[in-house]
Amino acid sequence: MRISxxxxxxxxxxxxxxxxxxxxxxxxxxxxxxEAYSFDAPSAMGYLAAKTERVTIASGILPVYSRTPSLLAxxxxxxxxxxxxRCMLGLGASGPQVIEGFHGMPYQAPVGxxxxxxxICRMVWRRERVQYMGKHYQIxxxxxxxxxxxxxxxxxxxxxxxxxxxxxASLGAKSVEMTAELADAWLPAFYTAEAAQAVWGDALAAGNxxxxxxxPPLEVxxxxxxxxxxxxxxLRDLARPQAALYIGGMGARTKNFYNDIxxxxxxxxxxxxxxxxxxxxxxKAAEEAIPDEYLAHSSLVGPEGFVRERLQALxxxxxxxxxxxxxxxxxxxxxxxxxxxxxxxxxx
Numbered sequence: 001m002r003i004s005x006x007x008x009x010x011x012x013x014x015x016x017x018x019x020x021x022x023x024x025x026x027x028x029x030x031x032x033x034x035e036a037y038s039f040d041a042p043s044a045m046g047y048l049a050a051k052t053e054r055v056t057i058a059s060g061i062l063p064v065y066s067r068t069p070s071l072l073a074x075x076x077x078x079x080x081x082x083x084x085x086r087c088m089l090g091l092g093a094s095g096p097q098v099i100e101g102f103h104g105m106p107y108q109a110p111v112g113x114x115x116x117x118x119x120i121c122r123m124v125w126r127r128e129r130v131q132y133m134g135k136h137y138q139i140x141x142x143x144x145x146x147x148x149x150x151x152x153x154x155x156x157x158x159x160x161x162x163x164x165x166x167x168x169a170s171l172g173a174k175s176v177e178m179t180a181e182l183a184d185a186w187l188p189a190f191y192t193a194e195a196a197q198a199v200w201g202d203a204l205a206a207g208n209x210x211x212x213x214x215x216p217p218l219e220v221x222x223x224x225x226x227x228x229x230x231x232x233x234x235l236r237d238l239a240r241p242q243a244a245l246y247i248g249g250m251g252a253r254t255k256n257f258y259n260d261i262x263x264x265x266x267x268x269x270x271x272x273x274x275x276x277x278x279x280x281x282x283x284k285a286a287e288e289a290i291p292d293e294y295l296a297h298s299s300l301v302g303p304e305g306f307v308r309e310r311l312q313a314l315x316x317x318x319x320x321x322x323x324x325x326x327x328x329x330x331x332x333x334x335x336x337x338x339x340x341x342x343x344x345x346x347x348x
């Protein structure tokens with residue numbers, strides 16, 4: 001199992017990158033660089049390439065609406081070159097509040113767009129002249145649009161790899177099916193081993209049935225917060241604010257993907273209650289409404305025996321790599337937790 005974590009630069013970007021360099025030595029394999037509507041991810045990824053030696057540097061995620069497919073491919077190829085082949089292109093649709101509210105682009109056909117972006121990126125990396133007539137992207141632009149002067153072009157540089165891994169952050173059934181068919185890695189949200197089959201099983205099976213047999217198996221990233229030791233169970237409560245935000249307040253009442261997943265995971269009544277509380281301004285009550293059972297199932301927090309059991313459950317449910325957050329008030333504590341997890345994972 002590879003170990004990955006999300007780059008958190010709330011305390012300063014350069015400080016966060018320095019911590020990743022230490023985590024790399026402690027056993028970290030992948031770092032996801034977020035974007036949302038903060039600073040752009042590729043700038044940070046390039047900086048990470050210069051400050052690390054081994055970790056895979058993944059965008060987590062770049063929304064397909066804010067860049068052209070060719071630019072996404074160029075960006076990934078550039079970071080892959082800077083890092084000597086350590087880039088992973090994480091793609092997703094984000095949500096209508098960000099795409100329409102911040103980027104000013106209509107949030108339409110996310111699954112179809114991501115499919116076409118994947119196909120175009122792989123054409124660019126193979127240095128083919130890009131000629132693509134899709135439903136959402138036409139390259140070159142048809143003669144009856146624009147100036148009519150567009151012509152098929154191929155990437156000038158020779159990429160380090162003609163196949164850069166693509167990870168998809170997908171939630172809905174059709175999107176997960178497409179991920180299992182085409183992508184190299186999957187980054188789900190609110191994943192628990194206990195609910196995985198009920199929530200994701202059919203979609204993954206349908207996608208895998210259409211997957212190119214020459215493509216390696218889909219890498220599945222999931223895990224949760226990590227704090228290995230006796231008497232640490234109270235740290236699971238640290239996940240409550242973010243869980244309440246996503247379940248209760250992310251998106252609109254009628255279109256909240258995270259709330260849907262939580263409901264399908266066996267917490268339908270709680271999902272509605274959390275959303276009602278959060279949207280009425282009772283955020284603390286929304287946090288308290290998150291079931292203790294869910295916090296236990298979605299974390300790696302507790303004695304070593306508990307964490308080992310959770311790791312085994314994740315593995316048996318189909319998780320092949322971990323996506324974790326490290327508990328600890330200091331960098332030294334977080335690095336120590338990463339090293340403990342690495343040692344434990346290596347014994348599975």
